Amino acid sequence: MKQSRGVLLPPLDAGRVRRADLYGALRTAVLDGVLAPADRLPSTRCAAADYGVSRGLMEEVFAQLTEEGLFVRAVGRGTFIASEVAALQKPAHANGRPASSMRGLSRRGLAAAANAACREPDRPRAFNAGTADTSEFPWKIWCRLQLRATRELGREALSFADPRGLPELRAAIARYLAQFRGIRCTPGQVIVFSSAQQALNALALLLLQRGDTVWIEDPCYLGARAAFELSGAAAVPVAVDDEGLVVEAGIRRAPRARLAYVTPSNQYPTGAALSLERRIRLLRWAARHDAWIVEDDYDGEFRYAGQPLASLYSLDVRLRAIYLGTLNKSMFASLRLAYAVVPEELVELLANIRTQMDGFSPAVPQMAMAKFMEEGYFASHLRRMRAVYGAKRKALIDGLAPLAARGWNWSANPAGMHLLARHPDGGYVRKVGQASALDVTLLGRYRVAKARQDGLFLRFGALDPESIEAGVQKLVRAAGCTAVTRL
């Protein structure tokens, strides 16, 4: 008799019935409302017979569901569906309002989430490929060094690592900076991050109060702007010209800013190099107001004529400049290692902040990177890549030559993995971009102030020579077929 043996239990597919299947089926039946609150369940003996399993197994499943509170056992009366489950059961008839996961997001969160500026395309193509070219990366050497690092670290390879960075890597970075970038700093001033972006977030948090004013370049690297805005700071755009940031304009607009973010070696995205006069003015302003300068030297390694320019950091005697470098561009994107050079007293503070952000960088890639630097592989890899990127840049500029006659121009600063091709007529530029059917970003995207002129931002780093050539041809064709609105 069905009544006396309790409710009918849900059927299970024939075959081997495991505990997980039984448990899942009963649980789903409760949550879906197939079994209702206060329903009496069959005895474990009956249920076991129905399902063709041992009574012991059935007992275990009942015990588990009882422990979770879905079943209730009443001594002498049997097992029942708990009355509390009513609240868990799916509403049979959703009354009006659909359950929507988009309710309860914050305005700030939605604004941040709408910003895809830091995402890279799934399949980089001309001209949206400003990331490292890995075709020449000495992969075998790297694997060998990783193995050696793993062996040397032993169990430490698996455990927590120092949130300031592995001492070996901090020392190797300090030596590299002294030798190749004219930066005198101790290993104790170097702190490792997973990316320059993360370093910017940590610095914004440490150095800025909500509402503090920050100079950003206009146009500006969007990741930096995002970091300052996430931190609650007010980003004030300061004009950029052929000598880089117009420091006087910043002083006029926001003399009391707490921080200035600059890309002095190769202004992102215009390619201008900050002149010495401007560097000095910027340092003096910062020293006078105890403001900070964050120097993002994101591709300072890639200069194709002359030596790299001296960093702002190395000209600073008042400890207001912070230097940011990344290995994700000079090595490969998935390395996830970058660094900041800061006054030694700030390292511990930033390390605590880092642990609250995401913990620390794992030790193995840090140790391998230290060896890569110390054993000279980094210097020769940079040398090779300077030739590679320099040749790509030259191919791009040679290909663009016909555009010069039509009023296009680009920065003469022989550096970097991207080139901004500008034209005074913004409408024309946008039409050319569209007609080229290439993946190009407009200068306007990086700019705050309105301007008639515009430009095509060509990120060529990861492209092979053929893609560059094909891309340039499309661009030149589009520029030639498209009429200039007015000059």
Place this chain on the structure above:
Amino acid sequence: MKQSRGVLLPPLDAGRVRRADLYGALRTAVLDGVLAPADRLPSTRCAAADYGVSRGLMEEVFAQLTEEGLFVRAVGRGTFIASEVAALQKPAHANGRPASSMRGLSRRGLAAAANAACREPDRPRAFNAGTADTSEFPWKIWCRLQLRATRELGREALSFADPRGLPELRAAIARYLAQFRGIRCTPGQVIVFSSAQQALNALALLLLQRGDTVWIEDPCYLGARAAFELSGAAAVPVAVDDEGLVVEAGIRRAPRARLAYVTPSNQYPTGAALSLERRIRLLRWAARHDAWIVEDDYDGEFRYAGQPLASLYSLDVRLRAIYLGTLNKSMFASLRLAYAVVPEELVELLANIRTQMDGFSPAVPQMAMAKFMEEGYFASHLRRMRAVYGAKRKALIDGLAPLAARGWNWSANPAGMHLLARHPDGGYVRKVGQASALDVTLLGRYRVAKARQDGLFLRFGALDPESIEAGVQKLVRAAGCTAVTRL
């Protein structure tokens, strides 16, 4: 004649003089004020002769310093130190105020930087070692899977990876959760982070406006509190008892909170399991107010009796619960992989936020982890580690037995890698902690509300059995020798 040949240049150590040495010495001489603005430099011919280098090399160095603006060349008159360098030179007599790098930090930043709650000790010892025990980790299998992952990914191993997580890992996590945690979700709902801490930061940013109220447990995991406070939210402590979070107390104190942070499987640090009745109340409150529940299941894998309790997430039919899991505890700390299960519409939003935080997680460890899960290694590793941690917990509790007679107690919830030993007399607890000379954290550290009672938080995960035994003995001795103030 010295006058006609220009100023005396700085000496260099004998031996092989390289361009970097020459450049560095001249630059330092300028910045240190040894060479003054408007000083005339010797000709490159003279300088080359003085240093014993080729004239070409000397020309290069002069050209570099001229390009940087430290030297100025006047045609027909020679090369001079630029007048602008005056501003760069180190002040000969620092007038008053010393240059201090601590000027210009923000109050918020200093508060965050003072918080070392998320730092792990350099050398874990009894009883501050709540991290993974890696002595049984199948290291060889892991290395083999990493190699296979690297080979399969090819160049992709080096490049940007999907900020949502590698599809293979998201699918493996969804299958694991269905099989072992009773969680039904699609791979499209899973988003990978480097740690649960990072996931909390991203969620706080997406879900909370500055000033929004958040329930935290009291006592609470300090990393969660830090994440909410960093985001500018107001954390409201809600009492915890033997059934976990006192939901009614939260509703009384902050009925309009936007989010509730809970650790229902094993309340951190008390060890309580959230009762079904409370789970249901919490879910109903969240559904009514469109509030979010963040369920941090930080060690849900480690339950030593019965099956794991059903997650809050799996009881939720209104899509208000977000599930957080980490692999950094169940695998090893330096893996840097964790995940959140969220409504599918939120994944893209969180991925954009992730890129603005630190980019993405590298592909190789994700692919290796997916294989580790799919090929059954994860399940058997968890089985082995459940036995390991369960035995450690038992040894700890057995050792603590003499303390029960002196009024100590601990949670009966058979789970986790830590144990909270409490006593009603807080003064006594603190004395015992001190007398034991162990590295123990007091319950009070995690608590906001004042209370007379206190406890010793014993994190035993990474300790070997000998350290646990020795530690317990010290603890029992200290507890016996130390007088209870008053009971």
